[in-house]
Amino acid sequence: MIKTIILTLVIGFFLFELIEHVVFPLFWYIKNRKKKSVCGATGMLGKVKQWQKNEGKVFVNGELWQAVSDASLLPGDRVVIQNVEGLTLEVNPWRG
Secondary structure, eight states, X not given: OHHHHHHHHHHHHHHHHHIIIIXXXXXXXXXXXXXXXXXXXXXXXXXXXXXXXXXXXXXXXXXXXXXXXXXXOOTTOEEEEEEEETTEEEEEEOOO
C-alpha cells in the first residue's frame, strides 16, 4: 500500500517535471518561432544633439550615437530609430 502511494507520487512528480520543463517550452517555442521580436532598438526615441545636412549625433538612452536621416532635423528634435547599421542609426522625425 505505502509502496504504491510512493511509486504513484514519484511517477506523478517526474511526469509533471517532464511536462513543465520539456513539453511546455517546446510548445511555446514552436508557437512563437515566427513572431517578430518586440525588443530592440527599432522604435526607440532619441533627441538630436548635433545635425548637419543629413547626418549628426543623436542622444538615446544615455548614449550619443552617430545618425543619418533623409529628413531635415534641428538640435533638440525628437527622432524615432528606424534601423541600426553597425554603430550608425537611421532615424526619422518623431510625430507624436
